Amino acid sequence: MPHRSDRLAAKPGLLPTRAAASWHAARAASLPALTVALVVTAFALLWFGTLGLRHLLGPDEGRYAEIAREMLGSGDWVTIRYDGLKYFEKPPFHMWVTAVSYALFGIGDWQARLCVALAGAVGLGASMLATARWFGARAGLMAGLVLASAPMWNVAAHFNTLDMTLSGAMACVLASLLLAQHPAATPAARCRWMLACWAAMGVAVLTKGLVGVALPGLVLVLYTAVTRDLALWRRLHAPAGIALMLLVAVPWYWLVAQRNPEFLHFFFIHEHWQRYTSTVHARSGALWYFVPLLAGGFLPWLGLLPDMVRAVARRAGVAHPARTANLPRQPIQTFQPFQPALMAGLWAVTIFVFFSLSGSKLPGYIAPMFPGLAILAGAVLSHTAERTWARQLRAMLAVGAIGLLASPVIATLDANHTPNALYRSYAIWAALACALIMASAAAALWLLRRHGRMASVTGYAFGMLLAFSVALLGHEAIGRSASGIDLVAPIARVLRPGMPLYGVGMLDHTLPFYLRHPLTMVAQADELAFGAAQEPHKWLPTIDAFVDAWQHGPRAIALLSPQAFAELSARVPMHVIARDWRRVAVANFAFAGELQPRRLAPDFPAIP
Template sequence: MIDFLTRHPAPLPRPAYLHRLPSLHWLWLLALAALFLGIGMGLRDPWPADEPRFALNALEMLKTGQWWIPHRAGEPYPDKPPIFMWAMAASIQLTGSVRLGFLLPSLLGALGTLALVMDLANRLHGRRVALLAGLALLSSFQFGLQARTAQIDMLATLWITLGAYGMLRHALLGPARRWWFLGCAGMGLGILTKGVGFLPLLMLPTWGLLAWRRQAVPLAWKDLALGVGVILGVVALWVVPMALYTSFSDDPALTAYRDNILFKQTGERYADSWHHVKPWYYYPLEVIPWAWLPLVLALPWLVPTWWHRTRRRDARILLPLSGVLLVIVFFSLSPGKRGVYLLPTLPLLVLACAPMLPGLLCRPRLHWLGAGVLALFAGMFLAAGVLGALGLPALARLAERHAVSPWAWWSLLGLIALGLLLWGRARHGMLALVGWLAVFWLSWSTWGYQLMDPARSPRDMMQQAVAITGPDAWLAMPAFDEEFLLQARQPMVHFGYHTADDAQFQRAFAWLADTPEDRWMLVPQHRDEEIACADLTRARDLGVQNSEAWWLIPGTAFAGCPGDAGAAPLYVAPTTLDAASAE
């Protein structure tokens, strides 16, 4: 048994060249990042699959005052703890707008993660490397995507990175017990955000081995125990009151919420996942090639260098690199996998690459590889744009299905890629690729938002529905999607997110039969079998939304449909948006 937890060698000397990054550099790069990542905020609504759900949770908190137990349209939402919903609710309240506020937590999470990575890279390797590390993280494809997406993962990555930062400050630049405890608090917040905030603890075995070989500052058993106590204490700040509140409640829905959030969404979700089931090779073969772009192109040079540093037991490389590998292994062992789960590896990957970045930029073959990838993008986008504009049947069907015609946008992206190739040639291929990725994200956040928002957000369709029914008419939506409830301009009911579809329709028929003159149903046209009993000649065609055709049917058309009021629960969704807050 390695006794690194009880040994206390002298702290590692801090080289003289490790000096703090001047505040001016911090301000310039963070201001650039805030501008780059923040462009487009306010230009679109929350898009499915996850964004409308969290916006609905946040708005319901603001409207009902129920902050401790997140609700989704009146029904307790047990899939995630409430930290991200709290942050989104605060952002919407601060900005006074859903469109402005719902993306703010992800933006702040990205900027915080960037600041932590740059600061640690500066302390370990110096100012120049810190700037390159910041630019490397900022240009990483998955980082740019999630910073512009209102999913829970960017904020969770901030807390996970804070946990890793505290560990690495103590292990490589310590002793720094305060940073270790602050990192543990970050891990606790990460658990309250997405449950996997403990991921930095996967680096403990590597830390122990390096401390045993006197390559890192050891962690005392007492500090380890206190750190775990800090993690559990932060988690207990929400879990204990929640468990008491739900346990002493007479509402069986709250008891089910407690059991779901504490057990099903943790151990069962990991060990016996019921969705997103992927093969073991999903991450290395299907996610890393695009998520780690453009850093992934440097792996042929990074891997031998990492091996050399491993033989030298360079703790500055081994600790973050072990974190990357163990996070991949951890998520690969679960049958349920999503590409976004690897987002926390990017800050650690950048730290593991940081001292090699200046040398990588001098590798001609790496630039040739970057130019080749950029040429591939140029051909793909230019061909798709031109052929789509010419009416190629396959692309025309795709555009009709999604109600988007991006041909001019794609053609311009292809032409810009060609222009950057001519400018940079093979000698500066990586710089040209990074420049094109910046253009891609800027156009995505402006032109792309304007093109896709009408197809991804049902705002216009729900306004059309209220114009037909009147603002006081009630609307039922069996098998609902959150984006429709989020954009509702009239009272709506649903019948439980996880209720079987047949039971939902039976309950809907009974509800409509109570006062059919004032009640309507919103339903996809492919559900024609479930509503075959209705008089569909009275249905209003609302067109295509989210790749599906929709009907708006008056309650009087369901006179021949047998209902069952006990088949499913009935939830009244608070009217979430009004004209002021929607803009």
């Protein structure tokens, strides 16, 4: 038999009354403190405890880890540099937090990922708070479980890129706006929450540029166009809020432009306008590029989407005008009650469409939409019938079984210049992840029968987080060699401070971080072309210039692709330090323990 709490929650109507909200709060408060503590501890251990169990991947993880390392080492927190060259593609907030993490805890993998893990956790907490305020404490808990177990959110929170740092800030923007617009909010509380909203936008602008204010602004315009609620704009505390946002974001922009006059054109024209309107960054994709990413990123909760759409259509959470005493007095006929479900839905849809229309696409771009989805999912789950939830669990059982049966296909791959042996190793982890998905759905069905829906959803969410964490951790089977960590020890024995470390035709994003030594680019500047143009003396633009420096310059080490090594070793002496399937590390001087290339050639074929 369904629990009485589930029968009450399953009644139709998504407009919680004060009595319902009080009941939800009481129900949440009645949960045993030990149970709550154990659940929170388990999620926190899995969330933060796995940060250092994988090596960094290129390009993003290694790039931002190294930028922060160079920032901390140089003491220059204004002019961003990567491999010693000016790097103005992104603002510095993410790198600032990472550099602080290094200063506090040392330089390493988990320290490099701490910023994104914290951003994901803060965004999750803010979304829970806003959901609980509008839809009840039970819905707030559900929203947190949904967001924590959504693959796009938890994977992004364990991958050192700016996407999750931006998403965490944007989640705070949405949550603060929702909290400020609640009809029971006092004028002082509304002001505080709106100032928090504007401050979060300032952090977003300081993380990834104008998108941090453009997207919330676009959502707000669309919301008022749909609802015709122009009075909302008078409740935004815009003068004080804009001043606060500018106070957070503008000082760095002003300082970096003062020190680097070339910054403004590159950052705002090349990195904003051209990135969005053209394919100049070679990251194009079809209009439906993000559809499979959305499906996979929200996979455990896809069955809720129809109910989430209905929640928006039925104006879920809208308060009755009789309970708007705390709003500024105005004629009742002009009053437009705020629609939290519509705001959350427009938030998700707007971000999805905005990036779908962009000329530059990467998977993490749509991560900021997931807090909006989680808020709607929490509102829906708080009243979903037991039978409906059981159907969702059975569907995930089938998805896990299909994934388990299909996992051997991974062992047949040989793509992206990655040896098949590495894919064979990862196939085992993928199969384990699918088995955990099945086990989690089965356990949730058992919990549903024995302990009710709240226990079932909690167990299911934790199982999904565990399954996708295992899938991510298992990628170390491929990522370890990609990171080059096995080359670090032999190179470090030969490399000395101040010795040139050349990247010949390749920008290695991870080895410089692990070696604590920046690259000097040769022949191909790659994404460092802007910095190389500003400081041409800091790189070698041709192979001939490299050959001359290699033969007549100081002792040096170079990183090359196997193909480039085969070509250049015929021209100049190269002493092999170490190599893997992606790169060969060589020195221009003899040293003890030198490898013999002819012995390694059969095991390490050149990869085109």
